[in-house]
Amino acid sequence: MNRKTKHIFVTGGVVSSLGKGLTSASLGMLIESRGLKVAMQKFDPYINVDPGTMSPFQHGEVYVTDDGAEADLDLGHYERFTNTKLTRHSNYTTGQIYLSVIEKERAGVFLGATVQVVPHITDEIKAAINSVITPDTDVVITEIGGTVGDIEGRHFLEAIRQFGLEKGRENVVYIHLTYLPYLRTTDEVKTKPTQHSVDWLRMIGVTPDALICRTEKPVPQSMKDKISLLTSVPKGAVFDAPDVESIYELPLLLHERGFDDFIVSRLGLDARTPDLTRWKEMVERQRKPDVEIDIAIVGKYMTLEDSYKSIFEAIDHAGTSLGVKVNANKIHSEELEKRSPEELLRNQSAILVPGGFGERGIEGKIVAAGYARRNSVPYFGICLGMQVATIEFARNVLGLAGANSSEIDPKTPHRVISLLDAQAKITDYGGTQRCGAYRCRLAEGSIVHKLYGVLEISERHRHRFEFNSAYKEIFEKAGMKIVGTNPEENLVEIINLEDHPYFVGVQFHPEFQSKPLRPHPLFVGFINAALSKNIKQHQR
Numbered sequence: 001m002n003r004k005t006k007h008i009f010v011t012g013g014v015v016s017s018l019g020k021g022l023t024s025a026s027l028g029m030l031i032e033s034r035g036l037k038v039a040m041q042k043f044d045p046y047i048n049v050d051p052g053t054m055s056p057f058q059h060g061e062v063y064v065t066d067d068g069a070e071a072d073l074d075l076g077h078y079e080r081f082t083n084t085k086l087t088r089h090s091n092y093t094t095g096q097i098y099l100s101v102i103e104k105e106r107a108g109v110f111l112g113a114t115v116q117v118v119p120h121i122t123d124e125i126k127a128a129i130n131s132v133i134t135p136d137t138d139v140v141i142t143e144i145g146g147t148v149g150d151i152e153g154r155h156f157l158e159a160i161r162q163f164g165l166e167k168g169r170e171n172v173v174y175i176h177l178t179y180l181p182y183l184r185t186t187d188e189v190k191t192k193p194t195q196h197s198v199d200w201l202r203m204i205g206v207t208p209d210a211l212i213c214r215t216e217k218p219v220p221q222s223m224k225d226k227i228s229l230l231t232s233v234p235k236g237a238v239f240d241a242p243d244v245e246s247i248y249e250l251p252l253l254l255h256e257r258g259f260d261d262f263i264v265s266r267l268g269l270d271a272r273t274p275d276l277t278r279w280k281e282m283v284e285r286q287r288k289p290d291v292e293i294d295i296a297i298v299g300k301y302m303t304l305e306d307s308y309k310s311i312f313e314a315i316d317h318a319g320t321s322l323g324v325k326v327n328a329n330k331i332h333s334e335e336l337e338k339r340s341p342e343e344l345l346r347n348q349s350a351i352l353v354p355g356g357f358g359e360r361g362i363e364g365k366i367v368a369a370g371y372a373r374r375n376s377v378p379y380f381g382i383c384l385g386m387q388v389a390t391i392e393f394a395r396n397v398l399g400l401a402g403a404n405s406s407e408i409d410p411k412t413p414h415r416v417i418s419l420l421d422a423q424a425k426i427t428d429y430g431g432t433q434r435c436g437a438y439r440c441r442l443a444e445g446s447i448v449h450k451l452y453g454v455l456e457i458s459e460r461h462r463h464r465f466e467f468n469s470a471y472k473e474i475f476e477k478a479g480m481k482i483v484g485t486n487p488e489e490n491l492v493e494i495i496n497l498e499d500h501p502y503f504v505g506v507q508f509h510p511e512f513q514s515k516p517l518r519p520h521p522l523f524v525g526f527i528n529a530a531l532s533k534n535i536k537q538h539q540r
Ligand code: GLN
Pocket: 354, 355, 356, 357, 358, 382, 383, 384, 385, 407, 462, 463, 464, 465, 466
């Protein structure tokens, strides 16, 4: 095969949190819309081997791929913006790269050589870049986490420098994302940090082909010309990216500025003009909703928006598709242990309890599930949210006093949620977790069958505990139906309360597969039910 895969590297400077992930994702979307096949990947500078063990309080959500990799949340943006298939090769950390090199050293692979950052670590990184290429990949977009100048990220920058040299500069584009701060006192936008950031990159041998300058407001051409002069990046390759109201506007904004045209011509790609009609319509719908509703998200990691990133996005996708602006109000589950649900949840048209680990705040979530059940408030329980709904039903409907998950209370007399190992023979989950995509068969005629429109689905998991099958029968008899089951192991995947407008608990994480143009059916069903309940409207 003589076709050559092209490469785009995205680095960032000046400050972190500029939206490198979103920029990469937007670029992926634009390139895809031009009929090309894109692969996406992120390098993270930290030493953790994967983010699976990092606190959601600190690092935000752990994103899960189909093949069960626990990955950085930027991968969620990649999947939401593009159709690229992400795998465990889509996210590499410094820890993972070093671990692999050190393991090879221990196994004697290097035949007595002194093992060094160059070439051993950089070779490992270059192999990681190549690992995402499939026979039909036209363009690989690799985002380098962190900021230029960080001590931790240097080996990645060195590797991408070498990569450009070896692959040929005509096949590689370096994009650098910077920040243009606005100084209120003098009423001006400053370019100096951008110059320094580019100087840094140059010092290590990477010459950026394009700059994307994040700003509060659009900047005039004269400012771009100045940046061009000072950084040697050609005028036509200095782009500004002012703040946008919705992240989904970013690809449209970059397209208007000619960013994808620049990439396509710089890499000599044979690409059609993009058709962004559907995307534009979606952004328009999002801008002008017909109604507004309030729903509650009852969770533990409520201080950081990113902890439930994919959940908020999935809610937004469903809302947009229905012409609804959904205000997802964060309610700390521990609050529900101190104050009444009536007081805290009265004004909410629906309740969602997301996934989580550990005991903190669990009783509050159980209270939320009970409130939703009794008051016919639409309820969507995801992973832990499904488990608390199970516990609540066991205690308060089935009369199983002290029922619990063995994660929370190992001595409970009724372990309605129990350890996976005790029930199933699945052996391919990472560590002791069931992680990644598993099949699920839906009950014919059930609400979930109607919403999905098919009888078999595949959804991603990340958990250790499961619905205890020994209790299936009494749950079903009392009206809590098992409407989704894993065909291999007969594990309970979805529960649904009869005679309730929408009470669905899922053992998996549907939020990971929702996209703005393909909202997840269970989220659509949930928001639709919330809409019928719309408390705001009923109060008017
Ligand atoms: N802690 C629960 C378990 O391990 C739920 C996990 C989750 O919500 N992702 O099963």
